[in-house]
Amino acid sequence: xxxxxxxxxxxxxxxxxxxxxxxxxxxxxxxxxxxxxxxxxxxxxxxxxxxxxxxxxxxxxxxxxxxxxxxxxxxxxxxxxxxxxxxxxxxxxxxxxxxxxxxxxxxxxxxxxxxxxxxxxxxxxxxxxxxxxxxxxxxxxxxxxxxxxxxxxxxxxxxxxxxxxxxxxxxxxxxxxxxxxxxxxxxxxxxxxxxxxxxxxxxxxxxxxxxxxxxxxxxxxxxxxxxxxxxxxxxxxxxxxxxxxxxxxxxxxxxxxxxxxxxxxxxxxxxxxxxxxxxxxxxxxxxxxxxxxxxxxxxxxxxxxxxxxxxxxxxxxxxxxxxxx
Amino acid sequence: xxxxxxxxxxxxxxxxxxxxxxxxxxxxxxxxxxxxxxxxxxxxxxxxxxxxxxxxxxxxxxxxxxxxxxxxxxxxxxxxxxxxxxxxxxxxxxxxxxxxxxxxxxxxxxxxxxxxxxxxxxxxxxxxxxxxxxxxxxxxxxxxxxxxxxxxxxxxxxxxxxxxxxxxxxxxxxxxxxxxxxxxxxxxxxxxxxxxxxxxxxxxxxxxxxxxxxxxxxxxxxxxxxxxxxxxxxxxxxxxxxxxxxxxxxxxxxxxxxxxxxxxxxxxxxxxxxxxxxxxxxxxxxxxxxxxxxxxxxxxxxxxxxxxxxxxxxxxxxxxxxxxx
Numbered sequence: 079x080x081x082x083x084x085x086x087x088x089x090x091x092x093x094x095x096x097x098x099x100x101x102x103x104x105x106x107x108x109x110x111x112x113x114x115x116x117x118x119x120x121x122x123x124x125x126x127x128x129x130x131x132x133x134x135x136x137x138x139x140x141x142x143x144x145x146x147x148x149x150x151x152x153x154x155x156x157x158x159x160x161x162x163x164x165x166x167x168x169x170x171x172x173x174x175x176x177x178x179x180x181x182x183x184x185x186x187x188x189x190x191x192x193x194x195x196x197x198x199x200x201x202x203x204x205x206x207x208x209x210x211x212x213x214x215x216x217x218x219x220x221x222x223x224x225x226x227x228x229x230x231x232x233x234x235x236x237x238x239x240x241x242x243x244x245x246x247x248x249x250x251x252x253x254x255x256x257x258x259x260x261x262x263x264x265x266x267x268x269x270x271x272x273x274x275x276x277x278x279x280x281x282x283x284x285x286x287x288x289x290x291x292x293x294x295x296x297x298x299x300x301x302x303x304x305x306x307x308x309x310x311x312x313x314x315x316x317x318x319x320x321x322x323x324x325x326x327x328x329x330x331x332x333x334x335x336x337x338x339x340x341x342x343x344x345x346x347x348x349x350x351x352x353x354x355x356x357x358x359x360x361x362x363x364x365x366x367x368x369x370x371x372x373x374x375x376x377x378x379x380x381x382x383x384x385x386x387x388x389x390x391x392x393x394x395x396x397x398x399x400x401x402x403x
Numbered sequence: 404x405x406x407x408x409x410x411x412x413x414x415x416x417x418x419x420x421x422x423x424x425x426x427x428x429x430x431x432x433x434x435x436x437x438x439x440x441x442x443x444x445x446x447x448x449x450x451x452x453x454x455x456x457x458x459x460x461x462x463x464x465x466x467x468x469x470x471x472x473x474x475x476x477x478x479x480x481x482x483x484x485x486x487x488x489x490x491x492x493x494x495x496x497x498x499x500x501x502x503x504x505x506x507x508x509x510x511x512x513x514x515x516x517x518x519x520x521x522x523x524x525x526x527x528x529x530x531x532x533x534x535x536x537x538x539x540x541x542x543x544x545x546x547x548x549x550x551x552x553x554x555x556x557x558x559x560x561x562x563x564x565x566x567x568x569x570x571x572x573x574x575x576x577x578x579x580x581x582x583x584x585x586x587x588x589x590x591x592x593x594x595x596x597x598x599x600x601x602x603x604x605x606x607x608x609x610x611x612x613x614x615x616x617x618x619x620x621x622x623x624x625x626x627x628x629x630x631x632x633x634x635x636x637x638x639x640x641x642x643x644x645x646x647x648x649x650x651x652x653x654x655x656x657x658x659x660x661x662x663x664x665x666x667x668x669x670x671x672x673x674x675x676x677x678x679x680x681x682x683x684x685x686x687x688x689x690x691x692x693x694x695x696x697x698x699x700x701x702x703x704x705x706x707x708x709x710x711x712x713x714x715x716x717x718x719x720x721x722x723x724x725x726x727x728x
Contacts, residue, residue: 099542105549157512161505180486180552183508187482188545190515194538198531206527209534213519217424220513224430227505 080136082390085126088136089119092145098192108173108185109192112152115168120284120398121147121255127391128259128273131383138199140262143208146196147255150212153189154219156182161227190216200262207261215254222247229313233333240318241282249281256280265381272381276395279374283367283399289314290363291401293351305347311336316354316363323357371399405461407715410451413461414444417470423517433498433510434517437477440493445609445723446472446580452716453584453598456708463524465587468533471521472580475537478514479544481507486552515541525587532586540579547572554638558658565643566607574606581605590706597706601720604699608692608724614639615688616726618676630672636661641679641688648682696724 080088093113100106122144129140158164159172160182166172174182193212200208225243229235235243256277260270292307293316307314324332332353338346354360374395378388405413418438425431447469454465483489484497485507491497499507518537525533550568554560560568581602585595617632618641632639649657657678663671679685699720703713 102546102549102553104553105546157508161508183482183486184545184549184552186512187515188542190512191538191541191545194519194534195542198534198538202531205534206523206530209519209523209530213516213523216516217513217520220509220516221427221430224427224509227509228427228429 079390080130082394085123089122092141104181105185105188108177108181109189115170119148121151124255125259127394128256129263131387132263132265139201142196142199146193149189150193153186156186204261211254215250218246218250234321235313235318237318237322244285248285249278252281253277269381272377275377276374279370279377280395283370286315286367287399289316308347308350316359319359319362320354320357404715405455407719410448414447417466429506430510430513433502433506434514440495444473446476449580450584452719453581454588456712457588457590464526467521467524471518474514475518478511481511529586536579540575543571543575559646560638560643562643562647569610573610574603577606578602594706597702600702601699604695604702605720608695611640611692612724614641633672633675641684644684644687645679645682
């Protein structure tokens, strides 16, 4: 089995995208920029770890499709940053800010196509399945982003709405990552489906963790300002659960708090955090993350691998959930 | 052989995209809207006509990949309209104007992915080649759009620059359309390549015709206001050829004219048209279109089909070049 460090190295090496064209520069420079900004590279790593359950043969026919997931993910971030009017990502100017909107649209477009170029390195006999899985997933990610934008205009949403939305926006791509590794590794359907479920549950846990850290994370470790979601009145797990628990009196108070703006940033963040804590939502989030993590492990056990085989995958899953940034 | 009317009917029927999801509506409605606005559906028709040189069996394994070309093309138009800030297309509000920019970005994104969904209906044994051809083409189209945007900031470009740019932005997709039909029809490499060249030359002729009609077309027939390219100082074949022919005195006059704005629209259009006519550029454009058309026919003859076989394809090619709108 490959160690996590070896998997990291493979992915980092490939992330340099040295074989991608360079002209016209206004089109391809932003791609290099996005890839260089970095990130946890969760999706390709999950794909390779999943594949490694079945095979030791780490060639382009798995590495490139794994990178397709990362390239696709970065494409969604470039376009999301335009749609959200975000100026920074991972402490750096977003592509739309550093260049302009036209460049961000077009570079994103070419990245979504480049993902298919990488995907096409999958073994020919499995390529149709890989393309179909990826394409279904990619459409679902767009649907998730649309629901996320639609929900911004609603005063509140149910927990079912939230889980469906993050399922589409985030979880399916992690699920696709794990399933793709299994498909390319030649796993039987049952195992591929178990790995899909594992990735999906992990994705839900991951997103709720993201929501949690944005409010309760350690700013120095987290790498970005705490409270962004609160300031944006973003419908996170925390907010949705809070509305679920609120009495009508508390709902009014919360809605009043949500009206506060940038000039009362510290007050708003502190007050909403206290709301969450007083209603037991902080602990509930921690429990929820653990529960989804456990569901992920249960799904993985359905794939019938021995513990020594799944150890690295489980360790990696642990690292992306129980993290501080 | 299918008649042109039968090909039209197949394409129109499929353009309704009845099997595409409907939710969330903000994501999928714009797709239906774009497809309903219509268009000449050149790319799928070329694909089917090309395929029909080799096979009479018009099933989903050719019709859906043909539609992929149209869906991809419409995606590029949605995003181009954002980048160009165009309010109308084919006499209707653009998606970005009718909805908003976020919707236009995301609906375009899902269309580019939907294209791959349609593509995946190609016969499995030929699917890798089809995916690779389409992916290379799609990346080239993005490159062409980038060069087009880059050229806007240059005072002038050479004819080679222009031909390279329209080659990427327009011609490769027509070339991909004809080659794809041949690939799926099971043609040998030599025939696929000949059909690619045919489509490419046709694409160049088509774009120069587009440039020509925007200045010299009959407004009532053309369906949109004449002179848009002149008002935008767009680097059309006409303008590039004019700069090539101009002496330094004339260059200065032309540059002065290009400074004129909307308030002097009629004057500007009339004056630039006269410039083109006086320098013989109008006739030169007509000759250039004929020349590229002939190159297309020469390329097609390399495919070694009998005249009765290529008659419909040639007739269709004729109709998209010697047209009034």
